[in-house]
Amino acid sequence: MTPRDPSPLLNIEDLTVSYHRVPAIHHLSLSLSRGHRVGLFGPNGAGKSTLLKAVAGLVVPETGTITIANQKIAKAAPRIAYLPQRESVDWDFPVTVRGLVEMGRYHHVGLLGSFSKADNEAVQHALELFDLAPLAGRQIKELSGGQQQRAFLARAWAQEADLYLLDEPFAGLDKGNAGALAKALRTLGEQGKLLLVSHHALSEATELFDMAVLLNGEMIACGPTAEVLSPQHLECAYGTAVYSGGHHHHDRA
Amino acid sequence: MSTLSNLLAPLTEPFGYAFMQRALLSCALIGFTNGFLGTFIILRRQALLADALSHSLLPGLAVAAMLVGLSTLGLLLGGLMAALLVAIGGQLMARNSRLKDETAVASLYIIAFALGIVLIRFAKVKVDLSHFLFGNILGVGNGDLWISYAAAFVTLTTLVLFQRPLLLTLFDATVARASGIRIGWIETGLLALTVLGLVASLQAVGVLLSLGLLILPAATAYLLTDSFSRMLWGGAFLGLLSATGGLLLSFFANIPSGPCIVLLMALFMGVAYLFSPRYGVVTRLFRGRHFHEESLGRWEGHQGHDHQVPQGKDER
Numbered sequence: 001m002t003p004r005d006p007s008p009l010l011n012i013e014d015l016t017v018s019y020h021r022v023p024a025i026h027h028l029s030l031s032l033s034r035g036h037r038v039g040l041f042g043p044n045g046a047g048k049s050t051l052l053k054a055v056a057g058l059v060v061p062e063t064g065t066i067t068i069a070n071q072k073i074a075k076a077a078p079r080i081a082y083l084p085q086r087e088s089v090d091w092d093f094p095v096t097v098r099g100l101v102e103m104g105r106y107h108h109v110g111l112l113g114s115f116s117k118a119d120n121e122a123v124q125h126a127l128e129l130f131d132l133a134p135l136a137g138r139q140i141k142e143l144s145g146g147q148q149q150r151a152f153l154a155r156a157w158a159q160e161a162d163l164y165l166l167d168e169p170f171a172g173l174d175k176g177n178a179g180a181l182a183k184a185l186r187t188l189g190e191q192g193k194l195l196l197v198s199h200h201a202l203s204e205a206t207e208l209f210d211m212a213v214l215l216n217g218e219m220i221a222c223g224p225t226a227e228v229l230s231p232q233h234l235e236c237a238y239g240t241a242v243y244s245g246g247h248h249h250h251d252r253a
Numbered sequence: 254m255s256t257l258s259n260l261l262a263p264l265t266e267p268f269g270y271a272f273m274q275r276a277l278l279s280c281a282l283i284g285f286t287n288g289f290l291g292t293f294i295i296l297r298r299q300a301l302l303a304d305a306l307s308h309s310l311l312p313g314l315a316v317a318a319m320l321v322g323l324s325t326l327g328l329l330l331g332g333l334m335a336a337l338l339v340a341i342g343g344q345l346m347a348r349n350s351r352l353k354d355e356t357a358v359a360s361l362y363i364i365a366f367a368l369g370i371v372l373i374r375f376a377k378v379k380v381d382l383s384h385f386l387f388g389n390i391l392g393v394g395n396g397d398l399w400i401s402y403a404a405a406f407v408t409l410t411t412l413v414l415f416q417r418p419l420l421l422t423l424f425d426a427t428v429a430r431a432s433g434i435r436i437g438w439i440e441t442g443l444l445a446l447t448v449l450g451l452v453a454s455l456q457a458v459g460v461l462l463s464l465g466l467l468i469l470p471a472a473t474a475y476l477l478t479d480s481f482s483r484m485l486w487g488g489a490f491l492g493l494l495s496a497t498g499g500l501l502l503s504f505f506a507n508i509p510s511g512p513c514i515v516l517l518m519a520l521f522m523g524v525a526y527l528f529s530p531r532y533g534v535v536t537r538l539f540r541g542r543h544f545h546e547e548s549l550g551r552w553e554g555h556q557g558h559d560h561q562v563p564q565g566k567d568e569r
Contacts, residue, residue, distance in 0.1 A: 077433030
């Protein structure tokens, strides 16, 4: 995976995002193609969430461009699925698991169009793919944490998204549910989706992700998981080593 | 036969008066429309903002009464302007100062309310403050009916047309924004419809009770269902039922219509709160507290998580 990859799905060039002039991401470039499960690593405040939000179009970049299959992200919105963090969802909302997955079809059916046979099949397929079919009639609060995560993945799948952005999806999951989520992510990778997943723990990283991006405001490393999470790189991200190299300011003082 | 019709005569009496027919029709329209709109307000968690806006109508009504007298259209525009000023002013204040937006809006609306009470004394015509505060449904004229038609038409078509983007925004505004929905427009539109709904229900229940038509039926429906569309139409139906029913009750019992309507809504809500099949406080006392089969399923199944699901319990 080099920046010269023939057909990257996600292309980020020279991205800077800052809050009140403090850069969260500093002149970052990154190219990723389909079929990869990419773990996003780095200490707190490294810009993992910010990077996901920038790709989702939720924060405005100060510099740089982000494209999805050579389209600006505003145009490519339906191809991107941003999975909310647990706290931002109203779990009492009057919606069943099936209703949630049906939301993924809304941009296919339009404002008033009714669901076609194909739409209903896509919904049913999504439910089955993530082991949710028997739970389809439940209100979303009546699911376990892992099932809730998978319900949102099913919605993204029904939407026919190509790029999945997940912010700490494994946080708070027990071993069984984490295993089911990992399996779901692998399935999506095999289908040629690109998954960008922020992740806290370094253990089991190589099993969960085939690629990794290590951040600390700046890009530290990107590539196969085992190489990226080498002791030297980790020292650079989490330790006290001083970052040297990469970008230098050439615009303003 | 004739004795039967004699017996029923008192019951059919209200339908014989033209003023009562107009009042019933107006209540039905507003009850249905605001019940429908209420679902969006509740799920957006803006019930208290709507309350603030309802109070802020008063100075607008007073200024309209000062300038153009008691013309319905004038009052409508006055109320609309005042509420929008408070809503927008609150946002601006919150943005430009340290005040949080609910503090800013609350401050503005209570100031507006006090101002309204003072201004009403300077109205050209003699205005009965209590009509503004509590409504005067029996005074509904043909002009007022047209306002009801228009408000119902605008609100219902907008909400039905944009139901899907609205639902996505209500459920999770962040994700909706990421998926390309212009949530700024959605929120502003919803606010404008809220003000329209409040103004349209002034005649029926007045400034102080207008919130009831917006909130109570939808809250009742929320207690009864897990389906968004059933909550929408259920809230609308309950709104229609209790607005017309409350008006008839007020006619027979000879008490003011506004409180009568709101109390009938409260009765429905109380029943749902206690006896809703799924979320009733009393119902839950008598129901199994958890899915037994789910726990047992762990042992029958292989891996130990969520493959076994109770049959039958999930149908609703």
